[in-house]
Amino acid sequence: MKILIIIGIGLLGTEKLWVPPLVEAILAHETKPVVVPVASTTLPVARPGQVATGVEGVVTIGPVCPVERFPADPACAPRPYQTTLVISSVSRVLSDLVVVTDTSGYFSHELAPGDYTIGAASNNSLPSLSPVTFTVTLNNRASLNLQFDSGIR
Secondary structure, X not given: OHHHHHHHHHHHHHHHHHHHHHHHHHHHHHOOOOOOOOOOEEEOOOOOOOOOOEEEEEEEEEOXXXXXXXXXXXXXXXXXXXXXXXXXXXXXXXXXEEEEOOOOOEEEXXXXXXXXXEEEOOOOOOOEOOOEEEEEOOOOEEEEEEEEEOOOO
């Protein structure tokens, strides 16, 4: 037990040396090509206010530090995450749509009213995102805040 405590204290004391490279490695890994089903369509990111009926949101990744602190360390806040997402119609009326977030993690897409699921396009185990179901109503934008799990503990 004492050895684990000493190792834990050592990791906390040196986290500024090893955590940033680990986070950067995770973020760099996601930029590799993603295999997208042939029936999918990749769409450009629309800017806020350009989509009347559809979905928009922000994607972040976290945790970025191995141990949460109180009070919270601003350097450990979730970070914007540029990635590729897949939007699927729950009724399967439409083909899957592929949306790429911008560097600030923002995404937006026009959708017909209905129920949809959004999830990660990558099959990687980390970082991961549990699929989220949302509803689009006429003349409204569903607003989502999605957070990928970096796997850092």
